[in-house]
Amino acid sequence: MKPASAKPRTMFEKIWDAHLVRAASPDTPAILYVDLHLVHEVTSPQAFTWLREKNLKVRRPERTVATMDHSTPTTPRGRDGRIPVLDNAAATQIAALEKNCADFGIELHALGTQGQGIVHVIGPELGVTQPGSIIVCGDSHTSTHGAFGALAFGIGTSEVSHVLATQSLLQNPSKTLAVTVEGKLRPGVTAKDLVLAVIARLGIGGGTGHVIEYRGSAIRALSMEERMTVCNMSIEAGARAGMIAPDETTFAYLKGRPRAPQGAAWDAAVAAWRELPSDEGAVFDREEKLDANTLEPMITYGTNPGMGIPISSAVPEPVNPTAAKALAYMGLQAKEPLLGHKVDVVFIGSCTNSRLSDLRAAAGVMKGRKVADGVRVLVVPGSQKIKAEAEAEGLDRVFRDAGAEWREAGCSMCIAMTGDQLSPGQYAVSTSNRNFEGRQGAGGRTFLASPLTAAAAAVTGKITDARELT
Amino acid sequence: MEKVTQITSRTVVLPVENVDTDQIIPARFLKATSKVGLGSKLFADWRFAADGAPKADFVLNQPAAAGAAVLVAGDNFGCGSSREHAPWALYDYGFRAIISTSIADIFRNNSLKNGLIPIVVDAATHAKLLAAPGAEVKVSVADQTLTLADGTTAKFPIDPFARYCLLNGVDELEFLVSQEAAIAAFEAKR
Numbered sequence: 001m002k003p004a005s006a007k008p009r010t011m012f013e014k015i016w017d018a019h020l021v022r023a024a025s026p027d028t029p030a031i032l033y034v035d036l037h038l039v040h041e042v043t044s045p046q047a048f049t050w051l052r053e054k055n056l057k058v059r060r061p062e063r064t065v066a067t068m069d070h071s072t073p074t075t076p077r078g079r080d081g082r083i084p085v086l087d088n089a090a091a092t093q094i095a096a097l098e099k100n101c102a103d104f105g106i107e108l109h110a111l112g113t114q115g116q117g118i119v120h121v122i123g124p125e126l127g128v129t130q131p132g133s134i135i136v137c138g139d140s141h142t143s144t145h146g147a148f149g150a151l152a153f154g155i156g157t158s159e160v161s162h163v164l165a166t167q168s169l170l171q172n173p174s175k176t177l178a179v180t181v182e183g184k185l186r187p188g189v190t191a192k193d194l195v196l197a198v199i200a201r202l203g204i205g206g207g208t209g210h211v212i213e214y215r216g217s218a219i220r221a222l223s224m225e226e227r228m229t230v231c232n233m234s235i236e237a238g239a240r241a242g243m244i245a246p247d248e249t250t251f252a253y254l255k256g257r258p259r260a261p262q263g264a265a266w267d268a269a270v271a272a273w274r275e276l277p278s279d280e281g282a283v284f285d286r287e288e289k290l291d292a293n294t295l296e297p298m299i300t301y302g303t304n305p306g307m308g309i310p311i312s313s314a315v316p317e318p319v320n321p322t323a324a325k326a327l328a329y330m331g332l333q334a335k336e337p338l339l340g341h342k343v344d345v346v347f348i349g350s351c352t353n354s355r356l357s358d359l360r361a362a363a364g365v366m367k368g369r370k371v372a373d374g375v376r377v378l379v380v381p382g383s384q385k386i387k388a389e390a391e392a393e394g395l396d397r398v399f400r401d402a403g404a405e406w407r408e409a410g411c412s413m414c415i416a417m418t419g420d421q422l423s424p425g426q427y428a429v430s431t432s433n434r435n436f437e438g439r440q441g442a443g444g445r446t447f448l449a450s451p452l453t454a455a456a457a458a459v460t461g462k463i464t465d466a467r468e469l470t
Numbered sequence: 471m472e473k474v475t476q477i478t479s480r481t482v483v484l485p486v487e488n489v490d491t492d493q494i495i496p497a498r499f500l501k502a503t504s505k506v507g508l509g510s511k512l513f514a515d516w517r518f519a520a521d522g523a524p525k526a527d528f529v530l531n532q533p534a535a536a537g538a539a540v541l542v543a544g545d546n547f548g549c550g551s552s553r554e555h556a557p558w559a560l561y562d563y564g565f566r567a568i569i570s571t572s573i574a575d576i577f578r579n580n581s582l583k584n585g586l587i588p589i590v591v592d593a594a595t596h597a598k599l600l601a602a603p604g605a606e607v608k609v610s611v612a613d614q615t616l617t618l619a620d621g622t623t624a625k626f627p628i629d630p631f632a633r634y635c636l637l638n639g640v641d642e643l644e645f646l647v648s649q650e651a652a653i654a655a656f657e658a659k660r
Contacts, residue, residue: 020656021649021652021653021655021656022649022652026630027630027631027634028630028631029629029631031646031649031652031653033653033656033657042500042501042553043500043552043553043554045503045504046503046504046505049503049504050643054643054644054647056647059653070497070500071500071501087501089501089502090501092501092503093501093503096503138552138554139551139552140550140551140552140576154552154576155552155576155579156552156553156554156576156579156580156583157505157554157555158554158580158583158584158642158643159579159583161643162642162643162646165643165646165647166643166646166647166649166650166653167653168646168649168653169646170631170642170645170646172629174575204488204546204549205488205545205546205549205572205574208546208572208574208575209575235550235576236550238546238549238574238575240575240576304488304490304549320487321485322486322487322488322544325486415497416497416498417497417498417500417501424520434490434492434550434551436490436492436493436550437492437493437515438492438493438496438515439492439497442496442515442520443520
């Protein structure tokens with residue numbers, strides 16, 4: 001128990017302090033212990049190779065969970081259930097992960113198994129993502145897990161090798177940025193729209209050097225899946241991580257999950273988790289406020305996630321040559337409205353928006369309607385578990401009856417490593433997290449939006465405000 | 471890791487802000503299982519047309535860029551994905567330092583682990599560098615000082631331990647492994 005006179009701490013500081021293997025010295029950064037290391041096939045092969053070269057074991061295999069997601073095909077399985085042939089490079093990478101997990105004793109949810117899915121989807125599903133934890137992965141959207149009140153951030157492959165070998169990382173502390181959102185999101189305005197508005201406000205470098213804590217009544221009202229959408233995109237504002245304090249919503253989501261504590265251990269865990277929220281009077285290095293009541297459905301028009309505007313707005317005048325270059329790439333003119341813009345492809349998926357509530361939202365718009373002529377629609381559930389749950393509710397039939405493709409779980413068109421990609425010049429409305437040049441395929445042009453906006457575009461063939469659909 | 475103490479080189483100027491790691495190394499090249507050879511794919515979609523022909527107007531394809539080891543870029547360099555393939559590609563291509571007014575956190579950490587020095591300078595120094603592509607600069611890791619062609623200098627921040635590792639060729643993984651007692655003690659007291 002902390003003495004009453006101790007300095008009030010933010011949630012970030014509490015988690016930091018609780019994980020100090022060694023405090024910082026004038027010459028060395030702090031060493032932090034990692035509770036959970038998530039691993040996937042793209043950023044791990046070299047790390048395992050370095051461990052082998054140095055004859056090192058994985059220190060805590062039991063704190064390591066691996067899956068395959070970035071380069072795995074999402075092509076629907078035939079009746080024989082066979083997984084389509086991967087290209088050689090992807091096959092090599094996947095075989096490397098299989099061998100590495102087998103040799104080092106790491107739990108692997110492999111392609112073709114029921115536990116496979118996008119790494120930031122399966123962690124929470126399993127209940128391994130827990131409040132107060134430090135969670136890392138060789139992937140910048142690791143920030144997703146901050147929705148549980150964890151300190152979760154992306155690392156590079158060198159740091160992956162550090163965590164594999166020592167379950168620890170050298171870290172310098174981040175500054176803290178409180179983003180407070182009060183009020184209530186209006187109907188048709190989603191968590192995705194909220195976070196796009198935050199990034200538009202902060203700018204894509206605005207959070208650099210900071211960890212964001214999302215606070216306020218509009219945040220408290222979000223479900224866990226909505227909180228994951230918000231925390232997921234924290235990196236797009238340049239922030240190291242994004243966090244939301246745990247509360248009854250968090251505990252209700254976690255209770256009974258396969259790897260959540262049980263019985264007396266559960267009660268003890270919840271008691272500890274209740275101490276995590278930032279103390280009254282804790283000081284943040286920076287503060288920003290948004291009013292949820294004023295938010296609209298958002299869409300990006302440019303080539304970074306910060307270039308987002310309300311869907312009814314017109315493309316802004318470029319303020320510098322970089323912005324002008326973005327408009328040229330997107331084939332857009334300043335002052336042009338976005339509503340009504342032609343769309344070639346709609347992608348509903350990614351670690352941002354591929355959970356059951358996202359699929360239900362999209363299905364709600366597409367039910368009884370048909371995909372517009374000339375539009376290709378891919379719906380990619382975030383995990384095999386979500387796929388099964390969606391099918392049990394008949395969501396797959398809604399998508400297929402409309403003329404959309406119902407796919408296997410994976411990162412798919414968010415990162416375009418598997419053949420799920422745009423052709424040069426194609427326009428896509430995508431529920432993913434990045435609209436960089438060529439992100440979804442060389443020459444592809446991405447509009448980022450919510451599942452509602454994406455589903456509306458699917459059935460009209462143009463950028464559409466879903467609230468206007470009759 | 472190899473020791474890095476100083477870099478002397480002409481600059482290449484890429485006057486684009488928010489250069490993200492998807493531009494530095496597109497995702498389709500992340501299927502590599504080693505870190506060698508990525509330089510040929512650096513800025514692939516800016517450097518080459520769909521048929522593989524070099525784009526004449528891209529700065530790296532111009533003769534003046536040959537042999538330059540220092541890249542001067544617009545604000546917020548290296549944003550986006552955490553792929554360490556980005557500094558690997560830059561290093562394999564021949565770059566040894568990046569200069570900007572801000573550099574994204576994950577990219578900065580990854581670069582320091584690979585002998586690619588991330589240098590943040592103020593707007594005035596940046597403007598001078600942007601205006602003088604091809605000028606020679608000197609980077610001293612020991613003194614944390616950038617010296618421009620006109621003799622003026624700018625100090626740049628660098629994490630003290632990362633600097634120590636660069637100057638002494640120390641591998642951070644080996645350092646962490648040496649902290650076994652502290653790690654075991656932490657685990658025991660939980």
